[in-house]
Amino acid sequence: MNNSIKVRQMTDSDVELVYQVFTEHDIKKPRDYILRCWEQNVAGERITLLAFYQGQFAGSLHLLATSHYPYFVGNGIPEVNDFNVIPPLRNHGIGHTLIEAIENIAFEKFEIVGIGVGLYKSYGSAQRLYAKRGYIPDGRGVMYKEQPVDPGAMVCVDDDLNLYFTKVKP
Template identity: 80%
Template structure:
């Protein structure tokens, strides 16, 4: 079934396609955001991979060469970021194919990859996937908006509450 999946780097001509498909499927990404991602691919700040299933756009995944998470920045760890598989294409191996491809890039250039994951139920599949792929917590605890959460503080449980993980090249 994986021969039905193609993974390739984003091109400028993909911006409109990605925006249209994300919009059709309720994936909240603005055209400006997608355009900015493309521009960051040109400058080398980001690598964006796109997945196609039977020639249909099915998802995307990014590698930030410089993370926004301070621990990753301080240690030169690139961050796998903004993982999206379009709902009708889930459970077909697309997510794993994207992860494999982006990890290969990260490991080739840096020898390590970092990733953050949300802590509520919607992130359950991602949490399980990262554990199965060998990611381990970075040991810094929970972060909110990329900043450590101190004991006793109160934070909102939303997309900005994350636990960060790393995986090294074996």
């Protein structure tokens, strides 16, 4: 692990920090969403990890105990969710460190973990990271808003167009 990177679980005092840094870097996460994430941490519905690079907030990653994706829900698969690394701090191992930490937490309780990834260029680094870490497609094809996209269907290529992957506990 890179000694410049520290990962810890979110606390209530982090809500404003996360909001401010995300806003400064045009990562569109409303304050209400970040607060709701914190409340879900308290309720045990979500685990939010924060990464710090050389002491500054560098990114976050969540583990949802119950996914919004029906296949994961039906099979009791938790979902790694809402992965963000501050753009100028990318390519320093922060993403790798965050996902490794969240997988360690998930695999303490579950035999399999899931993740969804967007399909346009901005998600390219995440797509490659997941493949390198052993995630494989769940075999259900492309989803839009967690629902299957039928052949010939017209959907918007946005953050709701995803392919879902799973990884089995090593």
